[in-house]
Amino acid sequence: QKEVEQDPGPLSVPEGAIVSLNCTYSNSAFQYFMWYRQYSRKGPELLMYTYSSGNKEDGRFTAQVDKSSKYISLFIRDSQPSDSATYLCAVGFNKFYFGSGTKLNVKP
Amino acid sequence: GAVVSQHPSWVICKSGTSVKIECRSLDFQATTMFWYRQFPKQSLMLMATSNEGSKATYEQGVEKDKFLINHASLTLSTLTVTSAHPEDSSFYICSAGGTGVEKLFFGSGTQLSVL
Numbered sequence: 001q002k003e004v005e006q007d008p009g010p011l012s013v014p015e016g017a018i019v020s021l022n023c024t025y026s027n028s029a030f031q032y033f034m035w036y037r038q039y040s041r042k043g044p045e046l047l048m049y050t051y052s053s054g055n056k057e058d059g060r061f062t063a064q065v066d067k068s069s070k071y072i073s074l075f076i077r078d079s080q081p082s083d084s085a086t087y088l089c090a091v092g093f094n095k096f097y098f099g100s101g102t103k104l105n106v107k108p
Numbered sequence: 109g110a111v112v113s114q115h116p117s118w119v120i121c122k123s124g125t126s127v128k129i130e131c132r133s134l135d136f137q138a139t140t141m142f143w144y145r146q147f148p149k150q151s152l153m154l155m156a157t158s159n160e161g162s163k164a165t166y167e168q169g170v171e172k173d174k175f176l177i178n179h180a181s182l183t184l185s186t187l188t189v190t191s192a193h194p195e196d197s198s199f200y201i202c203s204a205g206g207t208g209v210e211k212l213f214f215g216s217g218t219q220l221s222v223l
Contacts, residue, residue, distance in 0.1 A: 008149075034212065043114065043201050043214035044152070088151065095142070096212060100151040 001026050004091050006099025015108050019076040023089035023099045026070065033065050034090040035074045038101065044088055048074065079106045111135050112204050114215025121192055122223055129187045129218045131202030137182035138204035142212065143175070146199045158185050192222040 004025045013019055021035075032051055036044035048063040050056050050072075056063045062075040072091070076083055086101040111134040121127050131141060140159050144152040156172075158164040158179035166172045174196075176188040185204075189196055199219050203212040 006151075036214075041199065041217065041219060043112075043203075043217045046213060090212070095154060095157055097154070098144075098152040 003027060003097035004089060004099045006089055007102055008100050010103040010105060012105045012107060013079055015079060015081060015106055017079050017106070019074075019079050019083070019104060019106075021074040021076075021087050021089070021102050021104070023072050023091070024070055025072070025091045025097075027091075028067070028070065029093055030091045031093050032091065032096070033063070033072050034096070035061075035063055036088040036090060036098075038086045038088055040086075047087075076104075079104075081106045081108050112138075112202065112213045112215045114202050114218055116218060117216060118219040118221075120221045120223065123193055124191055127189045127192055127220060129189075129200055129202070129220075131185045131187070131204065131215050133183050133204045133213075136204075138185070139182065140205045141179055141185040142203045142205075143177060143185075143187050144201045144203065146201060146217075148199075152201060155187075189220065192220070194222045196220065197222045 006023045035048040037047050038044040050063050050065050053065045053067040060077045064073040084106050086103045088101045089099040090096045113132045115130045143155045146152050154167050155170045156164045156166045156177050158177045160179050160182050164177035179185040201217040202215045
């Protein structure tokens, strides 16, 4: 069983839409949950970081962690074409495991 | 966020040669650095974890004699791909964490092409 699973997409939405990205993970010991944005052939950029469970909001981005379901989400409000990228979730404790990434395309 | 510098950004080499990739944390001391490999349209695969002053811990299936990792200081880790072969061609990315590794900051990646 993989440590973390993520739907690869691609996900295509119109500008202004609310985007929901999700991952499931297998190990209940994981305490740290992160979302990264990656553009082609570039290193991932940290967007959101959450410790344990709960919600965290930063501008148009909201990260949610449901430890009972081992499910994490990233919501993007008022999506923009500049949000088009691949989004990676990462989970772990001492070391981190990455989802396969969801490719998002926001159409103008 | 913190800055992690990775160099070079791309390298082309002949089969059988060795290639060194550097990863530097510019504005913080990186107790731990991680090296990842990423194939096209796939996720990051953790290769090894290095702690300053000690031997790296390699993930299962990663050849430690082929992928030499040195973490000699709190700001520098290097990955050397020895006797590179075409199947080693990939995108290699380093990341660094401070005393709290809950936040990982990534370098810009190195595209290695072995001819």
